[in-house]
Structure formats: C-alpha cells, structure tokens
Amino acid sequence: MTQHQERLFVLEASSGGRLFSVNPDGTDKKVLVTGCRIPDGIAVDAAAGHIYWTNMGLPPENDGSIERAGLDGDDRTTIVPSGATHTPKQLHFDATGRKLYWGxxxxxxxxxxxxxxxxxxxxxxxxxxADDRRDETRWCVGVTVDPVGRHLYWTQKGPSDAGLGKILRAGLDLPAGENPDSRGDIEVLFDGLPEPIDLELDLTERMLYWTDRGDPPQGNTVNRSPMDPPEGQRTPEILVTHLMEGIGIALDPDGDSMYVTDLAGNVYAAGLDGSNPREILILQGNLTGIARAVLSA
Known part of the structure; x- marks a missing residue:
C-alpha cells in the first residue's frame, strides 16, 4: 500500500537564497537548494517530481529566471533563462493545462x-x-488560475501601503484578435486594497484567498471572497491578522488548512476560516513563496 507524506516547500530570499521543506507542523526542516537569486514564487508538480521557483534577480537589471529541481533538490536546471522575464514574482502550476503562470x-x-x-x-x-515601470500600480505580482472557469487571476499591488492595490481577472487565453496590452475581457474584482500579494483558489467552494502586506487594519492579513462576488458586495473577509508583511499562501482544502509566510521569517497555519492561527516556524529569514504537496513515500 502506497503511503503519502505531506510537505510544505518554502523560499527564503535572505541567506543567499534558499529553498527548504518541512512537515505541516514545522518539523523536519530540510534545505533542498541554495544560491537562488532572490527567490519569490514556488510551485510543485508532485506527480512529475518537480519543484519550480522564480528568481527575481536584480529588479533594475531585467535578469529574472525560473528554475526547476527534483523533490529532494537534485537535477537543478534553469528552464526560463535570465532576461526572458524581468522580475518574476509569484508562480502557479496549472496541473490541468500543464503550464506555469507568473507575475x-x-x-x-x-x-x-x-x-x-x-x-x-x-x-x-x-x-x-521605463516611465511606466516607475508606476507601481502597473506591477503584477500574484497569480492563480481557475482551469474550470477558464480564468486567470492576478494582483497589481501598487506602491507600499498606498491603498491602490487591485485583484483582476481575465480569460485564461488571449481573446482572438486582441493584444496583451489592450484586452477587453479584464475585470477588476477588488481595488483600493493596501498591497495584495499572493493568490490561491479553493475551487470546490469557489473561494479566492490572498495575502496583503500593507498596513493594518486591512493589510498584514489573509483575506478571502467568493470568486464571483455580486456587485456591491465586494468586501473582503479578513481571516488572519498581525502578519509581518505577509507574502505566500498555500491551501489544503481537504484538510481545512492554510499556510502563510511573511517577510519576518514566520510560517503560520490556520483553518480555512482563519480559526486556530498559529506559528509553526519563526525567524527563518525573509520568507517569500510557499507551496504544499502530497508526496508518495
């Protein structure tokens, strides 16, 4: 009988850039990869035995990249070379379409x-x-995909704590005859947010979750909303507060759990409704992306 093991995979942007894994209770930390160039977003394809992550590089230099390794950190290779993407941030693996998406x-x-x-x-x-690049409201950061509804979701975080952050949605594919800079199918689901970062979907309950690293009370939080909020009822539900610049989020809908990272180096666990929030790791460096995977033992 095949046994399964649940692991969390976490990126640390400090200490030279590291990728490590832990059990869902924070035990058994294993450093898998070192020497990443400011890693930010992470995704796991457990079936194929691959971890993917983005490297921001030096943001002014247009030298970002995406790497892949085995589940124990072996066979490390660069799949999107330096400069093919400027400053890649959060990363999503679409198991249905077999694609990687990133901001x-x-x-x-x-x-x-x-x-x-x-x-x-x-x-x-x-x-x-360059002129547009200085406008931080244009900066795309978090990303996730609804393969059933054929939608792409992303965040544009805006300047730090400016209250100009947005969450947007569009079709998964570019409409025929349209260009990436002039799509007619883009919806703004939320605006006026402090600084939204990473996104996750609970496709069974049709709920959208995200972290926000802006100022309290709306910022430094985990939030959720129905994926299809009625007009006039687009008020996020705040689930977890008092993060220290929240960044990554990973969901376990079957286990009614979420896992969150912040830049102060903490990993938190809580119920999907925000109940029983707790630190499972503290002071681990500047933590960014997090992913959860169920592995065959």
Missing part, C-alpha cells in the same frame, strides 16, 4: 510557459518602458 513585476505583465520553459507567452501587459 512579472517590473516587466508589468502576466506570463506563462510550458513546463520545460518553452512557449513563453505574455497574457497581460500593463505598461511599456
């Missing part, structure tokens, strides 16, 4: 590629050139 912050776009790094596409383009 490119200074590139002002949302992108995707095949799992080997080929067929790189720009799906959304919010600006062009």
């Amino acid at each position: 490119d912050r200074e590139g002002m776009r949302v992108m995707r590629c095949d799992l080997d790094g080929s067929n790189i596409e720009t799906l959304v383009q919010t600006g062009q050139g």
Whole structure:
C-alpha cells in the first residue's frame, strides 16, 4: 500500500537564497537548494517530481529566471533563462493545462510557459518602458488560475501601503484578435486594497484567498471572497491578522488548512476560516513563496 507524506516547500530570499521543506507542523526542516537569486514564487508538480521557483534577480537589471529541481533538490536546471522575464514574482502550476503562470513585476505583465520553459507567452501587459515601470500600480505580482472557469487571476499591488492595490481577472487565453496590452475581457474584482500579494483558489467552494502586506487594519492579513462576488458586495473577509508583511499562501482544502509566510521569517497555519492561527516556524529569514504537496513515500 502506497503511503503519502505531506510537505510544505518554502523560499527564503535572505541567506543567499534558499529553498527548504518541512512537515505541516514545522518539523523536519530540510534545505533542498541554495544560491537562488532572490527567490519569490514556488510551485510543485508532485506527480512529475518537480519543484519550480522564480528568481527575481536584480529588479533594475531585467535578469529574472525560473528554475526547476527534483523533490529532494537534485537535477537543478534553469528552464526560463535570465532576461526572458524581468522580475518574476509569484508562480502557479496549472496541473490541468500543464503550464506555469507568473507575475512579472517590473516587466508589468502576466506570463506563462510550458513546463520545460518553452512557449513563453505574455497574457497581460500593463505598461511599456521605463516611465511606466516607475508606476507601481502597473506591477503584477500574484497569480492563480481557475482551469474550470477558464480564468486567470492576478494582483497589481501598487506602491507600499498606498491603498491602490487591485485583484483582476481575465480569460485564461488571449481573446482572438486582441493584444496583451489592450484586452477587453479584464475585470477588476477588488481595488483600493493596501498591497495584495499572493493568490490561491479553493475551487470546490469557489473561494479566492490572498495575502496583503500593507498596513493594518486591512493589510498584514489573509483575506478571502467568493470568486464571483455580486456587485456591491465586494468586501473582503479578513481571516488572519498581525502578519509581518505577509507574502505566500498555500491551501489544503481537504484538510481545512492554510499556510502563510511573511517577510519576518514566520510560517503560520490556520483553518480555512482563519480559526486556530498559529506559528509553526519563526525567524527563518525573509520568507517569500510557499507551496504544499502530497508526496508518495
């Protein structure tokens, strides 16, 4: 009988850039990869035995990349080379479409590629050139995908604590005859947010979850909303507060659990409704992305 093991995979942007894994209670920490160039977003394809992560590089230099390794950190390889994406941030693995999606912050776009790094596409383009790049409302950060409804979700965080953050949605594919910088199918689901970062979907309950690293009371939180909120009822439900610049989020809908990271180096666990919040790791460096996977033992 096959046994299964649940693991969390976490990125640490400090200490030279590391990727480590732990049990869901924070025990058995294993450093898998070192020497990442400011890693930010992470995704796991457990069936194929792969971990993917983004490297921001140096944001002014247009030298971001995406790497892949085995579940124990072996066979490390670069699949999206330096400069093919400017500043890749949060990363999503679409198991249905077999694609990787990410937000490119200074590139002002949302992108995707095949799992080997080929067929790189720009799906959304919010600006062009140095002048636009200085406008942080154009910066795309978090990303997730609804393969059933064929929708792409992303965040544009805005300047720090400015209350100009947005969560947007568009079709999973570029409409025929349209361009990434002039799509007619983009919806703004939420605006006026402090600084929204990472996104996750509970497709069974049709709920959207996200972290916000802005100022309290709306910021430094985990929030959720129905994926299809009625007009006039688009008020996020705040689930977890008092984060220290919340970044990554990973859901376990079957286990009624969420896991969250912040830049102060903490990993938190809580119920999907925010109940029983607790620290499972503290002071681990500047933590960014987090992913959860069930592995065959």
